[in-house]
Amino acid sequence: xxxxxxxxxxxxxxxxxxxxxxxxxxxxxxxxxxxxxxxxxxxxxxxxxxxxxxxxxxxxxxxxxxxxxxxxxxxxxxxxxxxxxxxxxxxxxxxxxxxxxxxxxxxxxxxxxxxxxxxxxxxxxxxxxxxxxxxxxxxxxxxxxxxxxxxxxxxxxxxxxxxxxxxxxxxxxxxxxxxxxxxxxxxxxxxxxxxxxxxxxxxxxxxxxxxxxxxxxxxxxxxxxxxx
Amino acid sequence: xxxxxxxxxxxxxxxxxxxxxxxxxxxxxxxxxxxxxxxxxxxxxxxxxxxxxxxxxxxxxxxxxxxxxxxxxxxxxxxxxxxxxxxxxxxxxxxxxxxxxxxxxxxxxxxxxxxxxxxxxxxxxxxxxxxxxxxxxxxxxxxxxxxxxxxxxxxxxxxxxxxxxxxxxxxxxxxxxxxxxxxxxxxxxxxxxxxxxxxxxxxxxxxxxxxxxxxxxxxxxxxxxxxxxxxxxxxxxxxxxxxxxxxxxxxxxxxxxxxxxxxxxxxxxxxxxxxxxxxxxxxxxxxxxxxxxxxxxxxxxxxxxxxxxxxxxxxxxxxxxxxxxxxxxxxxxxxxxxxxxxxxxxxxxxxxxxxxxxxxxxxxxxxxxxxxxxxxxxxxxxxxxxxxxxxxxxxxxxxxxxxxxxxxxxxxxxxxxxxxxxxxxxxxxxxxxxxxxxxxxxxxxxxxxxxxxxxxxxxxxxxxxxxxxxxxxxxxxxx
Numbered sequence: 154x155x156x157x158x159x160x161x162x163x164x165x166x167x168x169x170x171x172x173x174x175x176x177x178x179x180x181x182x183x184x185x186x187x188x189x190x191x192x193x194x195x196x197x198x199x200x201x202x203x204x205x206x207x208x209x210x211x212x213x214x215x216x217x218x219x220x221x222x223x224x225x226x227x228x229x230x231x232x233x234x235x236x237x238x239x240x241x242x243x244x245x246x247x248x249x250x251x252x253x254x255x256x257x258x259x260x261x262x263x264x265x266x267x268x269x270x271x272x273x274x275x276x277x278x279x280x281x282x283x284x285x286x287x288x289x290x291x292x293x294x295x296x297x298x299x300x301x302x303x304x305x306x307x308x309x310x311x312x313x314x315x316x317x318x319x320x321x322x323x324x325x326x327x328x329x330x331x332x333x334x335x336x337x338x339x340x341x342x343x344x345x346x347x348x349x350x351x352x353x354x355x356x357x358x359x360x361x362x363x364x365x366x367x368x369x370x371x372x373x374x375x376x377x378x379x380x381x
Numbered sequence: 382x383x384x385x386x387x388x389x390x391x392x393x394x395x396x397x398x399x400x401x402x403x404x405x406x407x408x409x410x411x412x413x414x415x416x417x418x419x420x421x422x423x424x425x426x427x428x429x430x431x432x433x434x435x436x437x438x439x440x441x442x443x444x445x446x447x448x449x450x451x452x453x454x455x456x457x458x459x460x461x462x463x464x465x466x467x468x469x470x471x472x473x474x475x476x477x478x479x480x481x482x483x484x485x486x487x488x489x490x491x492x493x494x495x496x497x498x499x500x501x502x503x504x505x506x507x508x509x510x511x512x513x514x515x516x517x518x519x520x521x522x523x524x525x526x527x528x529x530x531x532x533x534x535x536x537x538x539x540x541x542x543x544x545x546x547x548x549x550x551x552x553x554x555x556x557x558x559x560x561x562x563x564x565x566x567x568x569x570x571x572x573x574x575x576x577x578x579x580x581x582x583x584x585x586x587x588x589x590x591x592x593x594x595x596x597x598x599x600x601x602x603x604x605x606x607x608x609x610x611x612x613x614x615x616x617x618x619x620x621x622x623x624x625x626x627x628x629x630x631x632x633x634x635x636x637x638x639x640x641x642x643x644x645x646x647x648x649x650x651x652x653x654x655x656x657x658x659x660x661x662x663x664x665x666x667x668x669x670x671x672x673x674x675x676x677x678x679x680x681x682x683x684x685x686x687x688x689x690x691x692x693x694x695x696x697x698x699x700x701x702x703x704x705x706x707x708x709x710x711x712x713x714x715x716x717x718x719x720x721x722x723x724x725x726x727x728x729x730x731x732x733x734x735x736x737x738x739x740x741x742x743x744x745x746x747x748x749x750x751x752x753x754x755x756x757x758x759x760x761x762x763x764x765x766x767x768x769x770x771x772x773x774x775x776x777x778x779x780x781x782x783x784x785x786x787x788x789x790x791x792x793x794x795x796x797x798x799x800x801x802x803x804x805x806x807x808x809x810x811x812x813x814x815x816x817x818x819x820x821x822x823x824x825x826x827x828x829x830x831x832x833x834x835x836x837x838x839x840x841x842x843x844x845x846x847x848x849x850x851x852x853x854x855x856x857x858x859x860x
Contacts, residue, residue: 179593186564186589193570193580199452223445223454227507227519230400231526234500237407238530241493314408321404328400332393341393343447381410381492 208349210281217285218353222342226331229324229360236320236367245375253303261303268296276361280350286323286357290364297369316366316377323363327356391430392443392456395466395506399424403499410492414481417495421477424502428470431510435463440857442512450513450573457512457574460854461643461711465509465636468715472628472722473502475837479726480621482827483733490619493534501527501625508633514562514594515572517637521558525551525601528630531622532614543613550600550610554634557597564590578644591645598641601634604656604693605663608686612670615682620729623678627685628722632714635692639711642696646860650700657697661794663690668801672808677728677738680805681721688717688764691798694779694791699860702782707859708852709778712844715851716771719841720763726834727757734826740809744817752831754813759838761806763845766799771844 164172200212200220207215217225272289279285330352331342339345344352402420406413434441435458443456458466480498484491504524511517529551533544566572568586581587603611611631615623667687674680695710730753731746732738747754763770766777776795783791844851 182589182592183560183564186585187567190568190584190586193566193568195566195570196451203448203452219446220448220452221446221454221515224516224519227504227516227523230403230500230503231519231523233404233407234497234523234527234530237403237493237496237500238526238533241497241530241534243536317408321408324400325404328397328404332397335390335393340443340447341390341397341445343445381489 206346206349208344208351208353209279211279211283211285213283214279214285214353218356219342219344219349222331222356226324226327226342229327229363232364232367233320233324236370239371239374240376240380243375244378244380245373257299257303261299265296265300268292272361272365276357279357280354286360287364289357289361291368293361293365294368294372297365298372301369301373316370317380319362319366320370321363323360323367326359330356386430387434389430390443391427391434392441392458392510395424395427395431396503396510398427399499399503399506403496403503406492406495406499413492413495414484417499418477418481420499421474421502424499424506425470425474428466428506431458432463432467434458435460435854451571451576454516455512455573455575456510458510459858460856461636461639461858462509464711464715464851464854465632466506468632468718469502469505469509469629471840472624472718472837475833475840476621476624476628476722476726479624479729479830479833482829483619483621483729485827490534490536494531494619494621497527497531497534498621498625501531501630505629505633509636512574513572514565514574514577518555518559518562521555521601521634521637524630524633525555528626531625532618534622535617535619537617539613540617543610543617546610547614550607554597554600557600558594559597561590561592561594561597564593574640574644581645583648587645588647591641591647594641595638598634598638599659602631602638603686603689604659605666605686605690606659608663608667608689611686612679612682615685615725616676616679620678620725620732623682623729624722624725627682627725628718631685631689632718635689635714639707643858643860653696653699656693657791660690660693660696661791663687663693664794664798665801668798668805671805672801675740677731677740677743677809678725680740680809681724681728684724684764684802684805685717685721687798687802688713688721691776691779691795692717694795695782698779698782698786698788698791701786704859705778705782705785708855709775709782711775711855712771712778712848712852713775716763716775716841716844719837719844720760720770720772723756723834723838723841724760724764726830726837727753727760730826730830730834731757733830734824735821736824737821740812742817742819742821743809743812743815744819744821745815746813749823750826750831752835753826754810756831756834756838757813758806758810759835759842761803761810763838763841765802765806766795767803769845770842771848772841774845774848 200216204212204215207219209215272293275284275289334343334345335341398420406416409416441458444453446453484494501524504520508520511520529544529548532547533541569577569580571577600607615626618626664687667683671680671683674683691713692710695706698706728738734750763772766772780792780795
C-alpha cells in the first residue's frame with residue numbers, strides 16, 4: 154500500500170519495520186537474559202517456613218493477604234480508582250431493552266442462583282486451597298453481567314449510594330484492618346498472632362463484595378443516574 | 382502532645398490518609414470539595430511529619446506486615462524520598478486550594494476530581510517511599526490510572542483522545558517495567574532494592590531487565606522521542622490537573638529512573654551518553670515547538686518536554702562529578718515542579734478570565750490580572766534558570782559539572798536551552814502587555830486562584846535560597 158492511499162494516523166511501512174525490528178530485539182534480549190546465567194532460588198522456601206504464622210494454609214493466600222498484603226491493598230486501590238475513573242466519564246449508557254433470548258433466560262435461571270454459592274465456596278476455600286477474593290468476586294460479577302444483559306433489570310433504578318459504599322468497602326475494610334493492628338508497636342498490616350486467620354477472612358469478604366461490584370460497574374460503563 | 386505526635390507512623394499515614402480521603406470523597410459526592418481539601422491538608426501534614434522524622438532521626442524504614450525483606454515489603458524514606466515527598470506536599474496543597482475555587486462553576490466535575498486526585502497523591506507518596514520493585518510497579522499503575530482518569534475528566538473530544546493515548550503509553554511503559562521486574566526475580570530471587578543491589582553482578586542478566594525497566598519509565602516520563610503523548614494530555618486537561626501532571630507525575634517516573642540508577646550503578650559510557658543526547662534533543666525540540674504554539678497551555682506543555690530534557694543531561698556528566706551533576710538534576714526537578722505547577726495554574730486563571738487561551742489575544746491581561754501575570758513571569762524566571770531561582774541553582778550545578786570536566790558542549794546546550802526558554806516566556810509576556818483588536822468577554826477570577834499561582838511561583842524562586850540546606854539532605858543517597 155502506498156503512503157498516499159493509507160488513512161491518516163496509520164503508521165507507514167518504514168515505521169512498522171522499525172517497530173518490528175525493535176520488538177524482535179526486545180524479545181531476543183528477554184530470551185537471552187532467561188538462558189544466560191543461573192536461576193536463583195525463589196522465595197518459596199521462605200514462604201513455606203513462615204506459613205504456619207500467616208493465618209492461611211494456602212501459600213498463595215498467605216503471600217497475597219499477609220506477606221505482601223500491602224501490594225494487594227494498593228491493587229484494591231487500583232480497582233477502586235478504575236471505577237471512580239469510569240464514573241467520572243458520565244452516566245451509564247442505557248442498555249437496550251430488547252426481549253432477551255429464551256436460551257439466555259433459561260441459562261440465567263440456573264446460573265445466577267448458583268453464583269453466590271460458588272462465590273461463597275471460593276472465598277472460604279481460599280484459606281487452604283486455590284480460591285480467594287478475586288476469584289469469588291469475579292464469579293459474582295459474572296452473575297451480575299448475565300443479569301444486566303438479560304434486560305430484566307428491576308423497575309427501580311440502580312441506586313448510587315449502596316453501590317458506592319459497596320465499591321469502597323473492600324479498600325476501606327482493608328485499610329481499617331491494616332491501621333487498626335498498629336497500636337501496640339506493630340507495623341502496618343502486622344496481624345496479631347492468633348487473629349491473622351479471622352482478619353484475613355474479614356478483609357477477603359469485604360474485598361469480594363467490592364471486586365464483584367467494581368467488575369460489574371466497569372461493564373455497566375458509567376455512573377448510576379442519581380449520582381451527581 | 383509533641384511526643385505523641387512524633388511517635389505517629391508518618392510514613393504510613395502519608396499513604397493511608399489520601400486513600401481514606403479518596404474513599405470519603407467518593408461516597409459523599411456532594412461534600413467532595415470540603416472532604417477533598419481537608420484530606421489534602423492532612424496528607425501534606427503527614428508528608429511534613431516524614432520530613433521532620435528524617436531531619437531529626439535520619440533515614441527511616443518501615444517493614445510492612447513485620448516480615449521484612451525479602452519475604453515482606455519495606456518502605457524507606459531517605460533524602461531523595463523526602464525531597465520528593467516535600468515537593469508533592471507543597472505543589473499538592475497549592476493545587477488543592479486552587480482546585481477548590483476552580484471547580485465551583487463545574488458542580489459535575491468537582492465530586493469526580495477529588496477522589497482521583499487523592500488516589501494520585503497516595504500513589505505518589507507510596508512510590509517515593511517504596512523499596513520494592515514489584516510494589517513500585519503497583520504504585521505506578523495506581524498513579525497512571527488516576528492520572529489518565531483526571532485527563533479524561535475534561536470531557537471534550539481532544540481530552541478524551543489525549544487520555545486514551547496517555548493510557549496506552551502508560552500501560553506499555555508499565556508492562557516493560559513489569560517484564561524487567563520478572564527477569565530480576567528470575568535472576569536474583571528477590572524484589573527488594575537493597576538485596577538486589579547486593580546480589581546484582583552486572584552482565585546480561587542485569588542489563589536486559591534494567592534496560593526494559595528504564596525504557597518503560599522513559600516512556601512514562603515523556604523523554605524525547607517518547608514525548609508524543611505528553612502535549613495532548615497535559616495541554617487538554619483542566620488547569621489544576623495539568624499542573625499535577627507536569628509538576629509531579631512525570632517527576633515520579635524520573636525519580637524511579639534515578640532510584641534504579643543509584644541502586645545498580647550501571648557501567649559503561651554508552652547509555653549515559655544516549656540519555657544525555659535524548660535530553661539535549663528534547664531541550665531543542667520542546668523549546669522550538671513551544672515557540673510555535675498558538676495556545677498558551679500547549680506552549681506550557683511543550684515547555685515541559687524541553688525542561689524534562691535537562692534532567693537527563695546529568696547522566697553523561699555523572700562520570701567524574703557524580704555529586705554535583707545528580708544534585709543539579711534533582712534540584713531542577715524540584716524547581717520545575719514548583720515553576721511548571723505555577724505556570725499551569727496561571728494559565729488556567731487566564732483561561733477562566735478570558736474564556737480562551739490564544740496567545741495572540743491575551744489583550745492587556747496585565748491590567749486585569751497583575752498577580753497572575755507576575756506568577757507566570759516568576760515561574761518563567763525559574764524555568765529559564767535566572768538567578769536567584771531554584772532553576773538557576775540546578776542549571777548552575779550542571780554547568781559547573783560540565784565545565785569542571787571540560788565538556789563544553791553540554792554547557793553550551795544548557796545555556797542555549799535557557800535562552801530559548803526565556804524567548805517563549807517573553808513571547809507570552811509581550812502579548813500580555815499589548816491590546817488585541819478583538820473584543821473578548823471577561824469573567825471574574827477568584828482571588829484564591831491568582832494567589833496560589835503566585836505563591837507557588839514565589840516558592841520556585843525561593844528554592845534558590847534554601848539550596849544550602851536542601852542539597853545536603855542528599856548525602857548518602859547519591860552514588
